[in-house]
Amino acid sequence: MIKINENYLKLEASYLFADIAKRVAAFQRAHPGRQVIKLGIGDVTRPLPAACIQAFHTAIDEMARAETFRGYGPEQGYEFLREKIAQHDFQARGANIAADEIFVSDGAKCDNGNIQEVFATDITVAIPDPVYPVYLDTNVMAGRTGAFVDGRYQGVVYMDGTRKNGFVPALPEAEVGLIYLCFPNNPTGATIGKAQLKQWVDFARARKAIILYDAAYEIFIRDPDLPHSIYEIEGAAEVAVEFRSFSKMAGFTGTRCAYSVVPKACTAYTAAGEPQPVHALWHRRHTTKFNGVSYPVQRAAAAVYSSEGLAQCRELSDYYLRNAKLIRNELSDLGYACIGGDNSPYIWVDCRMDSWKFFDLLLEKANVVCTPGVGFGRCGAGYVRISAFNDHEKVQLAMERIRNVLRAA
16 A cells, blocks of 8 residues: 655645735736736746846857757756855855756755755754745654644644844844744845844854755845855854745746855754764755756856846845835825835735735735735734735835725725
């Protein structure tokens, strides 16, 4: 008799964004004449930067000629891309990250979900609340949690993010082995300063823990005092793995390219306490289970680091930040408390009612989609996340509709 992995049965019935999609689809079927504006999921709407498009075309042409055709590439990524990443994203900021510590992949979501495979199943995991669901769900699938009770999984150390702490959780009091952090934060848009981040690095070093640091939204940081990478903090290479994505940096959500950074100094331990380099473990996992991102996509990603590409990506992120500023200003003027929207494309809104009721209100009355905060965890109850990823004209229309609905509510 074939048996299933029963940890999957612990998962909540549906993935948050799948549930939202079903509700929106049902609304559109019932009201086919209405234009629904989606400010829910973090999917981009603007075209790829021109530099990336040109590099894409050139690489495709190479694939059309026998003398320049390429088959399987290195699973870790081509050197031409890894070198540029190391130089521009880390070494230029004083972080001593080498090209061979970078692993190119098809998405930060995948890397965040897969990295936990190299760690023992009996470790204690510390996860923020509110949180991007992938961090939590993949640990449930792996068997690191108990049952789902009263809105939380038993066996997980939840790190509460609240308005009082600016949605930057305090260091856990419990003994933990794996710590998830995300800044600029998804879903709240909160950011972390260097002094605060140093506390986390020092905590992990003292306890021989590992931090999984999701920096997928660093392109939106405009405050010069905020760190773009955890490796800007001394000692972080010993205790941190970082995840980055071209999805928000260059609009690659449909093109698929990201990378993880696993420094050779990053160390975990056997049950007997023997140190093991996480880099070697991840290298083995990555090369066994992944066959690499396509050559044309990696050429397009490398074009991000050209002078034209860097300028175009900056322009792209400025476009979405303009949307974010509009959303935050409009909601603040209506008296709603918000964070995010300045160094982040997300605006976290205290909606002053049940999250799903507010979602339904905006969908049914304004025909605008947001994301219920409670879907990100218990601390998200009473909040919604609004995304700045849409065309500016649509965001303007959405905010006009929302303003009219909330003033009448």
